[in-house]
Amino acid sequence: MTLLRTGCALIALVVATPALAQTPSADELATLVRAQAAEIAALKARLDRLEGAQQIAAMPAPATPGTVATTSASAPAPVQVAQQTRRPQVTAPFAPQLVPPGPAERDVGRAREANDAGVTTEWGAGLPVFHSADGVYTFKPRGRILTDVSSSFGSRYDDRNITTTGMRALRLGLEGGVGTHFFYQFESDFSENEVDVVTAFIGWRNRIAPGLDYDVRAGHLFNDRAFEGSTGSDSTPFMERSTVSTAIIPQRGFYGLGIMPRLFWKTGHASLTITGDRVDGNQAVSDSRTLLGRVHWNPIKTDRGVLHLGLWGFDESLSSAATTLTRNTVIGGRFNGALRVSSGPLTGGTGTTGYGAELGGYAGPVWIMGEAGRRNARLDGGRPDFVSKAWSLSGGWFITGDLPPYNPRLGSFGQPRVLDPLFEGGPGAIELTARYENLDYTDLLTGGEGWAATVGVNWYLNSFTRIQVNAIHWNTDNRSGAFIGPDDGETVSARVAVTF
Missing domain, CATH: 1.10.287 (Helix Hairpins)
Structure with a gap:
């Protein structure tokens, strides 16, 4: 030249x-x-x-979908290019500087800039994960969309026989890290037409010894409590968590602002959480204080099976602004506000203590899990404790042969690894589920009780998209409220869910 x-x-x-x-x-x-x-x-x-x-x-041709284009030897990881095809180049009969670059040249130019900068991108559950050239910084957008429809019938009360729709979750957030130790996550939920901060924390992780790790997270934290209670709303095998997770719970709910150290070993984990109120709590008075711990152990752990044992408990001292302990707990579907088991009016709470146990596991495509819990709510004026009791037994079978999405690190369910996704020409993963759950508030004169039996089917189109259908037969016997006395009926619910 x-x-x-x-x-x-x-x-x-x-x-x-x-x-x-x-x-x-x-x-x-x-x-x-x-x-x-x-x-x-x-x-x-x-x-x-x-x-x-x-x-x-x-330059090498851009990778076709599903292939990986390699970077220079100094790059920390290969670049995965998805949904990109090479366009044919057209030679113009006139001077190139008189014609703007065509689409193919612009695409290659962007690829060259990315490669020169060393930024790598990999596609996971529907969205990209970005890595800096030196591998120090990572960033990933995240979110979930859970859309439900529910219809109840058979009740002797007409006001319970209703059909409703709702967004179980409508979340948008991000997560990332700096180096191998520092990480963060933030999510907001818009499902009630309000902005609600859910997960929001920063954390530090490290290794103590081979096979022994820890992390510490500080911020607005999701409870580590019970098997389904520790499972995200986008990963539960049923459309609603069991009564153990929804009734045997701190008064502040599933989230609290505080700190959570966790210890991980090859066959289990343990966590300890100290929190105040939710992030949007009352700052006019002192927060409630909640101390919560959980441990799980897998005494048997193979490539095709796991035995799960778990114990958890919490104790909370209630704020002067959180003394009302009235509970109205879901029993036959989240989106029927009339279908609840009620404790009746209850005020004067000073604190609560709860605890529970988990036993289950899976062998091949079949899983089973039993849970039980108890909560004692302390009342002022020398009154006896208000005792809540709940238990559940659930199971599932992946008829397509996929393994249950059990996470042995956290002792909970996560997103499945679908063997043959629908979008790649396969059937996806199909799971049949069943559950029985029981809830008892009858320790109070105004307290009710109830149970529900659920059968369902989950169709996982791929690892982050699913369709769920639940058919529930429920029974309630409330002693207070608008629907007093024995009552039963059915609820059929369906959900379309995407997690990214």
């Missing part, structure tokens, strides 16, 4: 020689020199374009 540029300059001088022989005036000579300089600059610009085109032609 250097020789070509030199030749072009010599040609320009040869062309200019006759004109110089005519002894032009100073003004004509200056004009001629400017014209020749412009021509030489144009020639150089064309050569630069040609060099760029040759470099682009020498």
Whole structure:
């Protein structure tokens, strides 16, 4: 290319020689020199374009969907390029600098800039994960959309026989990390047409010894309590958690603002959480204080099976603004506000203590889990405790042969690994589920009781998209409220869920 540029300059001088022989005036000579300089600059610009085109032609073709394009040896990880196809290049019959680059050239230019910067991207559950060139920074958007419809019938109370729709979750957030130790996560939920901060924390993780890790998280934290209570709303095998998770719970609910250290080993984990109120609590008085701990152990753990044992408990001292302990707990579906088991009015609470146990596991595509819990709510004035009791037994079978989405690190369910996704021509994963659950508030004179039996089917189109259907037969016997006495009926619910 250097020789070509030199030749072009010599040609320009040869062309200019006759004109110089005519002894032009100073003004004509200056004009001629400017014209020749412009021509030489144009020639150089064309050569630069040609060099760029040759470099682009020498680059490897962009990867087709599902392939991985390698980066330089100094890059921390390969770049995974998805949904990108190579467009044919069209050679124009005129000077390249007169025509803007076409779509193919623009795409390759962006790829070159990304490769030069060393930024790598990998596609996971529907959204990309970004890594910096040095591997220090990671970033990933995240969210979930859970859309439900529910219809109840068979009750002797007409006001319970209703059909409703709702967004179980409508979340948007992000997560990331700096280096191998620091990490963070933030999510907001919009499902009630209000902005509600849910998970929001920063954390630090490290290794104590081979097979022994820890992390510490501080911020607005999700409870580590019970098996289904520790499972995210987008990963529960049923459309609503069992009564153990919804009734044997701190007064502040599933979230609290505080700190949670966790310890992980090869066959289990343990956590300890100290929190105050939710992030949107009352700052006019002191927060409630909640101390919560959980441990799980897998005494049997193979590639195709796990035995799960778990224990958990909490104790809370209630704020002066949180002394009302009235409970109205879901029994036959979240989106029927009339279908609840009620404790009746209850005030004067000073604190609560709860505890529970978990026993279950899976073998191949079949899983089973039993849970039980008890909560004692302390009352002022020397009154006896209000005692809540709940238990459940549930199970599932992946008829497509997929393994249950059990997470042995956390002792809970996560997103499944679908063997043959629908979007790749397979059937997806199909799971049949069943559960019996029981709830008892009858320790109070105004307290009710209830039970529910659920059968369901989950169709996982891929690892982050699912369709759920639950059919529930429920029974309640409330002693207070608008629906007193024995009552039973059915609820059929369906959900479309996407997690990314």
